[in-house]
Amino acid sequence: MAFSLVRVPLLSLVAAFFVNADIQLDCGPDAVTLVWTESGSQRDLWLLRLGSCGPSAVSSGEAVFSVAFSECNFRRKVTKDELEYSNDLTYPSFENTKTTFSHPVACSFERPIAWSPPQYHPASLQTYGQGDLRFRMELMNDRFSGPAPSRAFVLGALIPIKASVAQDKHQPLLLLLDECVATPTQSLWTDSDVYHIITNHGCLVDSRVSRSRFEPRSHSSEIGLSLQAFRFAVAKEVYIHCTLTAWDPNALDQNRKACHQVGDRWELLDDSSASAVCGCCDTSCSSRRTRSTSGT
Structure with missing residues (x-):
């Protein structure tokens, strides 16, 4: 052979997740900051993923993601009135490391009047x-x-x-x-x-x-x-x-x-x-x- x-050559996030954790989301015009807090857990928070990206920082019981919408495989959706960036927050299962639990993350904004692709x-x-x-x-x-x-x-x-x-x-x-x-x-x-x-x-x-x-x-x-x-x-x-x-x-x-x-x-x-x-x-x-x- x-x-x-x-x-x-968008500001929305459902707080329910697969574990008892607190999630805070701050959507900026070009980037997002997500803070995951899970007190008393033995989970390795470095294994969390936002799209293709790992945490920017991890401390005791807290993981922080600070990333631009142009990174981490964020998806962009543009409608007549809205501009939305979405991704998935994932973590591998304890029972089967090939399986991940996921949760949607989305930031929505009013589409700028002068915006063009x-x-x-x-x-x-x-x-x-x-x-x-x-x-x-x-x-x-x-x-x-x-x-x-x-x-x-x-x-x-x-x-x-x-x-x-x-x-x-x-x-x-x-x-x-x-x-x-x-x-x-x-x-x-x-x-x-x-x-x-x-x-x-x-x-x-x-x-x-x-x-x-x-x-x-x-x-x-x-x-x-x-x-x-x-x-x-x-x-x-x-x-x-x-x-x-x-x-x-x-x-x-x-x-x-x-x-x-x-x-x-x-x-x-x-x-x-x-x-x-x-x-x-x-x-x-x-x-x-x-x-x-x-x-x-």
Whole structure:
């Protein structure tokens, strides 16, 4: 098989929770401060998570989160009259560390009269391949019928991305997105921030906190991804780096798959009845060396 690395350039909180704790929420215009107080508990409060972030500080019986809405995978919803930022406060169960209890956190504001959505600018695409197959990745229009008319996207909009492999006379192959990350720089190998989109050999982890999803296939040699545009770092341009794998369509397993969340469960794109292979997406999927068409 072959693989390729491709670069594509409110104020409300319900106090009830799963433990007897006091929660105070202070919503600022660009950030939120949440204070969790649980007197007399032996719970390790460093395990609390607000979205993807741990506490900013922990003292005896108290955990404090002070984070910007642009961090921690906050979700933003804009209506005609309201601007809302929401997230989930979670903690692992004592009985099963793979299970978490969660509680919604939301900050709502009156939508500013002059507010307009900022723009998202993916950079141009560059493709690098290994083996005898030719891989390609490009931004598409909203029907996936042709190239995108613009590289600027409104935050929250879905960005259509299509990857493909030219099989020529090769045996039929199924194209998969193995790993994808976003960076504010063109180089993946710098110390810049990284936002994980696809991990664990094909798990679209961004679909847990957004409307991002894989699209139904029209050809096995193509895969479509609708990625919800997000605020990342302070960059005006965002580069998306992906590892692509061309694989045997009849040999999908935990290492070779395309999984996204549908509702509250993981679903396998190519056969929902075999979604058990997605069961490792919330933990760690095993890894195995990829065999390329060149024999290396």
